[in-house]
Amino acid sequence: xxxxxASRAALAVWATLIALFLLAPILLIVLYAFNPSNVQSWPxxxxxxxxxxSTWHNQEMRQAFGLSVRAALISTGIALLLGSMAAFxxxxxxxxxxxxxxxxxxxxxxxxxxxxxxxxxxxxxxxxVSFSLTTIVIGHATFCIVTxxxxxxxxxRRTQTSxxxxxxxxxxxxxxxxxxxxxxxxxxxxVAGGLLAFALSFDEVIVTTFTAGxxxxxxxxxxxxxxxxxxxxQVNVVVLFVIALTFVPVVLxxxxxxxxxxxxxxxxRRR
Amino acid sequence: xxxxxxxxxxxxRATLAPAVRVSGLRKAxxxxxxxxxxxxxxxxxxxxxxxxxxxxxxxxxLRLIAGFEAPDDGAxxxxxxxxxxxxxxxxxxxxxxxxxxxFPHMTVAQNVAYGLMVRGVGRRDRAARAAQxxxxxxxxxxxxxxxxxxxxxxxxxxxxxxxxxxRPRVLLLxxxxxxxxxxxxxxxxxxxxxxxxxxxxxxxxxxxxxxxxEALAMSDRIAVFSRGxxxxxxxxxxxxxxxxxxxxAGFVGTSNLLEEDGLRVTVRPEKVELLAPDAPVAPGLRxxxxxxxxxxxxxxxxRYVVELDRGETLVALRQNTDVAVAAAPDxxxxxxxxxxxxPEHANTVAAGDDVEHVxxxx
Numbered sequence: 001x002x003x004x005x006a007s008r009a010a011l012a013v014w015a016t017l018i019a020l021f022l023l024a025p026i027l028l029i030v031l032y033a034f035n036p037s038n039v040q041s042w043p044x045x046x047x048x049x050x051x052x053x054s055t056w057h058n059q060e061m062r063q064a065f066g067l068s069v070r071a072a073l074i075s076t077g078i079a080l081l082l083g084s085m086a087a088f089x090x091x092x093x094x095x096x097x098x099x100x101x102x103x104x105x106x107x108x109x110x111x112x113x114x115x116x117x118x119x120x121x122x123x124x125x126x127x128x129v130s131f132s133l134t135t136i137v138i139g140h141a142t143f144c145i146v147t148x149x150x151x152x153x154x155x156x157r158r159t160q161t162s163x164x165x166x167x168x169x170x171x172x173x174x175x176x177x178x179x180x181x182x183x184x185x186x187x188x189x190x191v192a193g194g195l196l197a198f199a200l201s202f203d204e205v206i207v208t209t210f211t212a213g214x215x216x217x218x219x220x221x222x223x224x225x226x227x228x229x230x231x232x233x234q235v236n237v238v239v240l241f242v243i244a245l246t247f248v249p250v251v252l253x254x255x256x257x258x259x260x261x262x263x264x265x266x267x268x269r270r271r
Numbered sequence: 272x273x274x275x276x277x278x279x280x281x282x283x284r285a286t287l288a289p290a291v292r293v294s295g296l297r298k299a300x301x302x303x304x305x306x307x308x309x310x311x312x313x314x315x316x317x318x319x320x321x322x323x324x325x326x327x328x329x330x331x332x333l334r335l336i337a338g339f340e341a342p343d344d345g346a347x348x349x350x351x352x353x354x355x356x357x358x359x360x361x362x363x364x365x366x367x368x369x370x371x372x373x374f375p376h377m378t379v380a381q382n383v384a385y386g387l388m389v390r391g392v393g394r395r396d397r398a399a400r401a402a403q404x405x406x407x408x409x410x411x412x413x414x415x416x417x418x419x420x421x422x423x424x425x426x427x428x429x430x431x432x433x434x435x436x437x438r439p440r441v442l443l444l445x446x447x448x449x450x451x452x453x454x455x456x457x458x459x460x461x462x463x464x465x466x467x468x469x470x471x472x473x474x475x476x477x478x479x480x481x482x483x484x485e486a487l488a489m490s491d492r493i494a495v496f497s498r499g500x501x502x503x504x505x506x507x508x509x510x511x512x513x514x515x516x517x518x519x520a521g522f523v524g525t526s527n528l529l530e531e532d533g534l535r536v537t538v539r540p541e542k543v544e545l546l547a548p549d550a551p552v553a554p555g556l557r558x559x560x561x562x563x564x565x566x567x568x569x570x571x572x573x574r575y576v577v578e579l580d581r582g583e584t585l586v587a588l589r590q591n592t593d594v595a596v597a598a599a600p601d602x603x604x605x606x607x608x609x610x611x612x613x614p615e616h617a618n619t620v621a622a623g624d625d626v627e628h629v630x631x632x633x
Contacts (some may be wrong), residue, residue: 162372165339168359169366170386170437180389184376 026243033236040232055234064221065238071133071208071217072201075140079197080190082141083148091156105149108142116142117210124211131213139211140204144197151193155186188256195249202246218242288351290315290441290475291336296345298331305331307499309345313441316473318464322486323496324522329479332496333443336477337366350440360389364441365434369449371426373418379429380405380414386437404432407466424455431466441475448485460489483523487511495519511539516621527585534619542616543587545575546609556611561585566603575603577610585610 032040036048055061086105090098108116120139129135163185167177205219212220222238225231291313298306306328313319321329334340336347338359346355354362365386373382381388384401392400405411408428418426427447434442444463448456467476480486486493487507495502495510495518503515514520517528520537527543529536544556552558564584565576568591575587587610 160370160372162368162370163374165337165359166366166368166372166374166433167385167389169337169339169364170389170433171360172385172389173358173360176389180385181374185374 029236029239030243032233033240035233035236038233051233051237055237058231058234060216061218061221061231061234061238064216064218067133067136067215068202068218071136071140072198074133074137075144075201076194076197078137078141079144079148080194083145083193083197084152084186084190086145087149087152087156091153105146109146113204113206117207120207121210131211131215133215135211135213136208136215136217139207140201142207143204144201147196147200148190148193151189151196152186155189159185192253192256195253199246199249203242288348289313290317290350291319291477292348292351293332293336294346294348296332296335296347297343298328298335298340299343304499306335306342309499309501311494311501311504313475313477315350315440315475318467318476318478318489318491320478320480320486320490320493321496322480322483322493322523324481326498327496328499329481329496330445333366333445333477333479336441337364337443338362363439364443365437365439366443366445367427367430367434367447369446371418371430373426373429373433375418377417378414379410379416379418379421382418382429383414383433383436385433390437400436401432404436405429407435407469408432408462423450424459427451427459431463435466435470435474438472439474441477444476444478446479446481448480456485460485464489487523493523495522497522513618514620520618520620525586529583529585529617531617535621536617537620538585538612538617540574540586540588541572542612543585544611545577545587545589546611548607548609550609552609552611555614557614557617558609558611559585560607560609563603563606563608575608577608579610 031044033051034047034049035044036046036050037044083105086101089095090101117139120135120142124131124135163181164177167181168174172180203219204217205223208217208220216224218238222235225235289312291311293309293311296306296309296311297304305326309328309332311332321332323329331340335342336349338347338354338357338361342355346353348354349363374385377385380398380401383404384397387397387400402411402414405414408431410425410428410432413421413425413429418429421429427450430447447463448459451459463476463478467474478486478489487510490507492504492506493510494504497518503510503519505513510519510523514523514526514537517526517535517537520526520528525540527538527540529538546552548560559579559581561577561579563575564578565574567574567576571591572588573591575589577585577587579585
C-alpha cells in the first residue's frame with residue numbers, strides 16, 4: 001500500500017476492462033441493428049434504420065413477442081401470489097416441514113434449467129398434457145416464485161413483528177392491518193420481486209424449449225433465427241429493444257430494494 | 272401480607288369494578304411455565320407497576336391483558352367485563368411497545384392518527400386529535416417527519432401519543448423507557464406521571480419494568496414478580512420498608528439479611544448507623560460489632576460492607592457530608608466498627624426458596 005495513486009489507476013484500468021468485457025458484445029449488437037447490409041461484416045457501410053420497419057411487420061416475431069409478454073405476465077402474477085403466500089407462511093408459523101419448503105422453493109433456481117425442462121417435458125408427456133401457454137407458464141413459475149419469495153421473506157425478517165401487534169392493538173382488524181401495515185411494508189419487495197420474475201421469464205430459453213411445443217417465445221424465435229442464419233438484421237433490432245425494455249425493470253427493482261424506509265429500530269425482547 | 276390497600280387518592284373508587292382484574296391466569300410455552308395461577312387487580316386511575324427480573328412473567332401478563340396471546344387458563348376482565356376471548360382490537364386498552372413499533376411507512380402524524388383512522392373517525396377530527404396528542408408529548412412540530420428521522424426519545428413519545436389518542440381505559444406500557452439513556456429516562460418518568468395527571472379522564476397505567484428505582488419513583492402500587500408468580504403487592508413504601516419475603520427484599524433495594532431469634536430479618540442499608548467501636552449507643556437500638564471489609568464511594572453516599580463478628584455481612588450507607596471520610600475510603604478498610612439500628616426498621620421476612628407462594632387477598 002505504498003503508492004495509492006498507482007494502485008488506484010491500476011484498479012480503474014482493471015474495472016474498465018471488466019466493464020468493456022461485459023458490455024462490448026451488447027454495444028456491438030446495438031451497432032449492428034443500424035447496419036444497412038444483411039451481412040454482418042466489419043466495418044459497417046453506413047448506418048440505417050431500414051430494418052426497424054421490416055422487423056415491426058414480421059408476423060412471426062410479433063406472435064413470439066406477444067406470447068412472451070403473456071407468459072411473463074401470467075408467471076409473474078402466479079409468482080406474486082404463491083411466492084408472497086409462501087413467505088408469509090414460512091415467516092409467521094412454525095410447522096412441520098417448514099425448512100423443507102424453503103429448500104424446495106429455492107431449488108428450481110439452483111437446478112440447471114435443462115433438468116427442470118426435461119423433467120417437466122416428460123411429466124407433461126406422461127400426463128398427456130399438450131404443450132400450450134399453460135405449460136410455458138408452469139415452467140416459468142417454477143423459478144419466478146423464488147424471486148418473489150426471497151424478496152418478501154427478506155423484508156418480513158427485517159420488519160418488527162410488533163408492527164402487526166401495534167396495529168391490532170390500536171383497533172385494526174386482520175384485514176385493516178394487512179391493508180394499512182403489512183402490504184405497504186412489503187410493497188416494494190413485491191414490486192422488486194415481480195420485476196425480477198418478469199425479466200427472468202421474458203428471456204428464458206432452456207426450460208421454454210422443453211415446454212413450448214411448436215410455439216415460439218421471443219427468445220426461442222431469436223435462437224432459431226440465429227441457428228438458421230435467417231433474419232439476422234431483424235434479430236439485432238429485437239435484441240436492441242429487449243435490452244431497452246429489461247433495463248427499466250432491473251434498474252427500478254434495484255432502486256426499490258435499496259432505500260425502503262423499513263428500518264429495524266431497537267430489537268424487541270420478549271419474555 | 273398486605274392485601275389490597277384502599278388507595279389514598281379520593282378519585283379512586285374502590286367500590287367500582289377494578290379497571291383490570293386477572294384471575295387464575297396460567298400460561299406456558301411448551302414446558303416452560305410463564306405464569307402460574309396469577310391473581311391481580313388494578314384499580315381505576317392507578318399507576319400500577321409490574322416489577323420483576325427477566326423471565327418473571329411480567330411482560331407475559333401485559334401481553335395477555337392486551338390480547339396478543341391467549342391464556343391456557345384463567346380470565347382477564349376489563350371494567351368487570353370478561354375479555355379473555357376477545358382479540359386485541361376489541362379491547363379498550365392500548366400498548367406502548369418496548370421497541371415502539373412505529374409504522375415506518377407513515378409520518379409521525381399518520382402514526383398517531385392510525386387508531387382513529389381504523390375506527391372510522393373523520394379526517395378533520397382525526398388530524399385535530401392527533402395534533403393534540405402530539406402537543407401533549409411535546410412533539411407538536413414533528414408531525415410530518417418519518418419515524419426514522421427521530422431520536423430514540425422522540426420515537427418513545429410518538430409511541431405514547433399514538434397509544435393515548437384512542438383514550439383507552441387502560442394504557443399498557445412494556446418497558447417503554449428501557450432503550451433510553453439514564454438522563455432521558457428520568458425525564459420521561461416525570462413526563463409520564465405528568466401526562467397521567469393531566470389527562471381529563473384519568474387513564475389507568477399498567478407499567479412493566481425491571482428497574483426498581485423506576486417502579487418506586489412512579490407507581491401508586493407495585494406488584495413484584497418472580498418466576499411466574501406475584502411475591503407482593505403494595506405501595507412503593509410498603510414494598511421497600513416492609514418486604515414480604517427475601518426475594519422482594521433482595522430485588523427491591525439491597526437486602527441486609529440477618530438471623531434473629533430464629534427469624535429471618537432484613538434491615539435497609541440507609542437505616543444502619545456506622546459508629547466507632549466504643550461510641551455510645553442510644554438505648555433500645557440493636558447493636559452489632561464488626562470489621563469493615565469494603566468501602567465504595569458513590570458520590571452522594573459511601574457504601575460500607577461490614578462483616579459482623581457473629582458471621583453475617585451487612586451493608587451500611589453513609590451520607591458524604593464529612594469530606595474527610597469520603598476522600599479516604601482505603602483507610603477505612605479493616606477498621607473495627609459498631610453497627611446500630613432501630614428494631615422498628617428490622618423486618619421479619621419469609622424465607623427465600625421454600626416460601627409459600629404469596630397471593631394477594633382480593
